Amino acid sequence: MNAQPAGSAYFFASSSEEPVTHTLSVIVDNEPGVLARVVGLFSGRGYNIESLTVTETEHQKHLSRITIVTTGKPMILDQIKNQLGRMVPVHRVTDLTDTGRPLERELALVKVVGRGDNRVEALRLAEIYEAKVIDATTEHFVFQVTGTSYKVGEFLDIMQHLGMVEVARTGVAAMQRGQEVL
Amino acid sequence: MVIQALIDQGVEHIFGYPGGAVLPIYDELFQQEKVEHILVRHEQGAGHAAEGYARSTGKPGVALVTSGPAATNMVTPLTDALMDSIPLVCITGQVPTSLIGSDAFQECDTVGITRPCTKYNWLVRDVNDLARILHEAFVVATTGRPGPVVVDIPKDVQFATGTYHPPKKRTNGDIASSYMGYRPQLKGDPAAIREAVDLIAGAKKPVFYTGGGVVNSGRAASQLLRDLVELTGYPITSTLMGLGAYPASGKNWLGMLGMHGTFEANNAMHDCDVMICVGARFDDRITGRLDAFAPNSKKIHIDIDPSSINKNVHVDIPIVGDIGHVLEDMVRLWRSESKQVDKKALASWWKEIEGWRARHCLDYRANNDVIMPQYAIQRLYQATKGKDTYISTEVGQHQMWAAQFYGFEEPNRWMTSGGLGTMGYGLPAAVGIQVAHRDSLVIDIAGDASVLMTIQEFSTAVQHDLPIKIFILNNKYMGMVRQWQQLLHGNRLSHSYVESQPDFVKLAEAYGGVGLRAKTPAELDDKIDEMIATRQPVIFDCQVVNVENCFPMIPSGEAHNNMLLGESVSDEEVANAIGEEGKMLV
Structure with missing residues (x-):
């Protein structure tokens, strides 16, 4: 039937499927250890995390929102959602990619050190990418750039050549389009 | 407060071993007579004893141990209970809250260590949370897919006095968990149940494949399973964990399936056209080679845990719900619509099965001198x-x-x-x-x-x-x-x-x-x-004889219809039974 090593469960079941990237929104009780539990699930079962952000979003109700970008074959993605969904402190798991193209934004802080032409070029490109200068001396800039992960990635690729020495990224925050509420 | 919570939860026996960080609870235990304590010799023993207690009664097993090494000794039974869905409430002592994180004597990160091997766990930092958490622990352990939980109680919290609340009364069907997100689904989707019943009625080569979930769901679930098997006349096999749900003397019984299952059970699984999986999870010891697992079958899977569905094997009709509830609906539907099976097809299916049974796969070489x-x-x-x-x-x-x-x-x-x-x-x-x-x-x-x-x-x-x-x-x-x-x-x-x-x-x-x-x-x-x-x-x-092998056997990496049988197999065949690829798989 196929050339996979015999008997290996996941290989066979997913062999005809290509990996896809999905963004999940997970609403959890803000209890100690919840993040460790979620991260432990991913590492323990060998799932991928491309990006993960977590913050308390509804203080009154003690709720946190975890946004996870993960890659896997469709059968594995279903597993991930089911495994998250059955955790005791998890209220809801929503696959934002399933419900439509989600709004996804990321923020990065980028430190660029240099003088002369590179410095001018960095500033010019920052304007194109609508990156703000939030700290500067005659020797450096710190840019704040926001946008999709793709756009942030592009900006970093360019700054790589113009004296980028340090990067901090927030990871993806995401929400579904339209007036519906999770 | 801990003992009162146990009494209010109906606990009569606990298994444990005392130690420094749990002495206040043991002191309370000493001064009462409602809860009987069984002193084990090693904490792992307390865990397994609680498992045996739970599995044989359907009630949660309770273990009480101290901090540090006692907690780490509990890891094996906790993991065991998680894998086999056994309700276990384990109470561990912890060093005083002021010492947590200081590498104190007999300190370990109990909730950290047991997080992946429990259904849930808690560190109680405030005595006023203690009653709520203890009651919640019983709710989580016993509802949905049952499993082990750990409540880690620092010694200062054990000494502290606070307000005790009795458990909330559970009304029928209400999980009564304070976790808003924790609401295991008991009733199956009626549309899926109807679809399943239709598929079952139309089957020509059906087989029931049942597991530990039937036992966990309670005695009524086993009875309903027996009813459904009786109504349909279909053959039934079971996993290791599900033995006893259908009687071994029952006329539709094929024996256990899987790696060391019977020839007839595994061949019936391989050749079936409709598989009704009830509370089992398509474990690798059951399925053998997945790309040759029941290749021509439609599969129905009833399980209370959504994450068990489509995990290893794709199924056609998944039904998430408690086995007892779902089987009740199925049996009712079957009866109300007076469903009839295809008698002719079933007779020829049984004939095929009898052919496999005639191989007497469990036969072994009898011996008069040594005990087989x-x-x-x-x-x-x-x-x-x-x-x-x-x-x-x-x-x-x-x-x-x-x-x-x-x-x-x-x-x-x-x-x-x-x-x-x-x-x-x-x-x-x-x-x-x-x-x-x-x-x-x-x-x-x-x-x-x-x-x-x-x-x-x-x-x-x-x-x-x-x-x-x-x-x-x-x-x-x-x-x-x-x-x-x-x-x-x-x-x-x-x-x-x-x-x-x-x-x-x-x-x-x-x-x-x-x-x-x-x-x-x-x-x-x-x-x-x-x-x-x-x-x-x-x-x-x-x-007994020293070098007898356990047959029949599906060699790893092989399909259900490629079994090694004991009687007929030569030593050479045994030596060559598993190919190079199969050797990678345990």
């Missing part, structure tokens, strides 16, 4: 049949022989470590079972290697006057390891022979119990009768 292990189980079964008997096992060949040759008629009578495969489970589990059923016959069918892993719990049995019977199939090898070495590694028996065994009879006597030994088939029956008649804990050293 299969024979020993058969004689044990004959001697205990009809008695009020509970069986536990360790892990290995003896476990498979017990599953193959002991006939289970009722659920909750068979306690074994299926998922984790924990050697050393059976003896402490027998202790737990006997605590719950003081007057019943409780037998641990053991292997000589496994039993030594938790042999110290025999002392627990003696102390608490628990007349458990440890029936050791003694072949002086780690038999299953040896069998795999023969199959996979050129019969190089690397460290699977136990060169210095204790004298099990003297060992039993040293602990204050009774030791018995049988060396020949001729004396076996009398010795078994003597064991049963003894009202004390017994270790029975049943010396």
Whole structure:
């Protein structure tokens, strides 16, 4: 039937499927250890995390929102959602990619050190990418750039050549389009 | 407050071992009479005893141990209970909150260590949360897919006084968890149930494949399963964990399936056109080679845990819900619509199955001089049949022989470590079972290697006057390891022979119990009768042939219809049974 090593469960079941990237929104009780539990699930079962952000979003109700970008074959993605969904402190798991193209934004802080032409070029490109200068001396800039992960990635690729020495990224925050509420 | 919560939760017995960080609770325990404490010899024993207690009663098992090494010793039973869905509430002591994180004496990060091996766990930092968390622990452990939970209580919280709340009354169908997101689904989707019933009625080569979920769902679920099998007349097989839900003497019974399942059960699985999976999880020991697993079948899967569905095998009709609830709906629908099966197709399907059955896959070479292990189980079964008997096992060949040759008629009578495969489970589990059923016959069918892993719990049995019977199939090898070495590694028996065994009879006597030994088939029956008649804990050293293999067997990497049968197989076939690729898979 196929050339996979015999008997290996996941290989066979997913062999005809290509990996896809999905963004999940997970609403959890803000209890100690919840993040460790979620991260432990991913590492323990060998799932991928491309990006993960977590913050308390509804203080009154003690709720946190975890946004996870993960890659896997469709059968594995279903597993991930089911495994998250059955955790005791998890209220809801929503696959934002399933419900439509989600709004996804990321923020990065980028430190660029240099003088002369590179410095001018960095500033010019920052304007194109609508990156703000939030700290500067005659020797450096710190840019704040926001946008999709793709756009942030592009900006970093360019700054790589113009004296980028340090990067901090927030990871993806995401929400579904339209007036519906999770 | 801890003891009051246990009493209010209906707990009558707990298994434990005292230590520094849990002394305040032990002090309370000392001053009351409602909860009986069973003192074990090692914390792992407390965990397995609580598992045996839980599995044989359907109630949660409770363990109480101290911090640090006690908590780490609990990791094995917690993982075992998680894999086999056993409701377990484990209370651990912790160093005072002010010392947490300081590497204090007997400190460990209990909630961190047990997070992946529990359904949920809590560190109680405030005494005012204690009652709520303890009650919540029982809710989480026993509802949905059952599992182990840990409540870690620092010593200062144990000393503190706070307000106690009794548990919330549970109304029917209400989970009553304070976690808003925790609402396990009990009722199955009616549309899916209807679709499933139609598919079942139209089947030509159907098979029921049932598992431990039926047992966990309660006695009513087993009865409903029997009703449905009776209504349809379809064949039924079960996993290791599900034995007893349908009686082994039932006319539709095919025997266990899987790696050491029967020829007829596995071939029926392979050739079926409709598979009805009830509370089982398509484990790799069951499915064998996945790309050849029941290739021409439509599959229905009933499970309370959504994450079990489509995990290893794609199913056509998934039904998330409690087995009892879903089967009730199915049986009702079947009856109300007077569903009829295809009698002609079913007759020819049974004929095919009878053909496989005629291979007598469990046959073994009889021997008049030495005891064959299969024979020993058969004689044990004959001697205990009809008695009020509970069986536990360790892990290995003896476990498979017990599953193959002991006939289970009722659920909750068979306690074994299926998922984790924990050697050393059976003896402490027998202790737990006997605590719950003081007057019943409780037998641990053991292997000589496994039993030594938790042999110290025999002392627990003696102390608490628990007349458990440890029936050791003694072949002086780690038999299953040896069998795999023969199959996979050129019969190089690397460290699977136990060169210095204790004298099990003297060992039993040293602990204050009774030791018995049988060396020949001729004396076996009398010795078994003597064991049963003894009202004390017994270790029975049943010396069996040394190098018997456990057959039939699906070699790893192979499909259900490619089984090795015991009688017909030559040594050479055994040696070449597993291909290079299969050797990678345990």
